[in-house]
Amino acid sequence: MSGSVASFIWYLGTALELAFVVCSIARKSFVRYLFLNVYFLLTVSSSLARQFTLSRFGLESVEYRYAYFYTDALLTLALYVALISLYAHVFGELRFGKYLRLIAVLLLLGTALFSYAVVAQSADRLSTDFAYELSQNLYFVGLVLTYILWGAVLKLRETRTRLVQFVLSLGLYFSAYAASYALLNLASGYSAVYIIGPVLGCFLPLSWTITMWRHSEETRLVPAQLVAVPR
Amino acid sequence: MMAALILVVSLITLMMFFVSYCRSLMASCADHTVSHEVRDVTGIAASARSTDFARVRQLLHLCPERPDDRSGLQAVELYYGILGLLENTVARLLPSVHFWTEQERAGCANFAVVLLDRRIAFSREILAQQDEF
Numbered sequence: 001m002s003g004s005v006a007s008f009i010w011y012l013g014t015a016l017e018l019a020f021v022v023c024s025i026a027r028k029s030f031v032r033y034l035f036l037n038v039y040f041l042l043t044v045s046s047s048l049a050r051q052f053t054l055s056r057f058g059l060e061s062v063e064y065r066y067a068y069f070y071t072d073a074l075l076t077l078a079l080y081v082a083l084i085s086l087y088a089h090v091f092g093e094l095r096f097g098k099y100l101r102l103i104a105v106l107l108l109l110g111t112a113l114f115s116y117a118v119v120a121q122s123a124d125r126l127s128t129d130f131a132y133e134l135s136q137n138l139y140f141v142g143l144v145l146t147y148i149l150w151g152a153v154l155k156l157r158e159t160r161t162r163l164v165q166f167v168l169s170l171g172l173y174f175s176a177y178a179a180s181y182a183l184l185n186l187a188s189g190y191s192a193v194y195i196i197g198p199v200l201g202c203f204l205p206l207s208w209t210i211t212m213w214r215h216s217e218e219t220r221l222v223p224a225q226l227v228a229v230p231r
Numbered sequence: 232m233m234a235a236l237i238l239v240v241s242l243i244t245l246m247m248f249f250v251s252y253c254r255s256l257m258a259s260c261a262d263h264t265v266s267h268e269v270r271d272v273t274g275i276a277a278s279a280r281s282t283d284f285a286r287v288r289q290l291l292h293l294c295p296e297r298p299d300d301r302s303g304l305q306a307v308e309l310y311y312g313i314l315g316l317l318e319n320t321v322a323r324l325l326p327s328v329h330f331w332t333e334q335e336r337a338g339c340a341n342f343a344v345v346l347l348d349r350r351i352a353f354s355r356e357i358l359a360q361q362d363e364f
Contacts, residue, residue: 175245
């Protein structure tokens, strides 16, 4: 991927992430969707930290390697928390938030332990390998959790348009990201596959910003119309 | 082998989420009452048919765009295209799929009619604002 294309995608992604935060403040929903906003603020901060490390130490440096993998793991963790916060919104009225938090923490610890067990064999690059493995496994857990959340949205006949579209956008993002990772393994010789990941990174802030801007918290939809097979 | 399996599974979930996303876009317009003028212009009395989509889309391109409905229309256009592909392949063999794709394409056409109504209202607002100056 050429430098100018990479820079353009980076600027676009950062602008969209900031747009979501600004939009949620303008729509008075910053606190309601606090963890989504925290995720995007962390994304912007991580991008700046990576750029700083890159310009100071170079692409091949150990410092950049650490900065890249650790910010990646941190962002995946933040996205996981954002996803759990969407669970809290969907299950909010059922009053089992305490159990939800407990399950989320246990799942996170389980994923971390599993990632550690996988990388424990290679002691030479244990810390960066662990960050990479944790990030990859959390993405997979995130995809499964989003799928379950979508099932719950349909089962509970959720009517809040914003929430429904947030969950669907997240599902699209996770699925597309998993597909792009697999494609990267299958066709690493083609340079075009390297651009898919960064472009997908722009999709989530774009779709969430549109949803935040277009729909108010009071906008409702007919849940029966979400089911692909007519009931 | 594992990567190919992950690719297939993720493409299936991607398609499932995409269909649901488009349906949520269409559902968010379902309670909109279309004006008589738009009904007259499009010739659609009650509910749009699957074949109306192309015609309504042409009318949509004649109106000034509302910034917040561009991406929604693009997603539904893509969905309509995929349904058209299904209609010309699988639906020829399976009547149930044919019935389903027809219903979905009609939903896409209804979505386009609502957007047309909103764009006409938007154009009127702009004209009214210009008249004030």
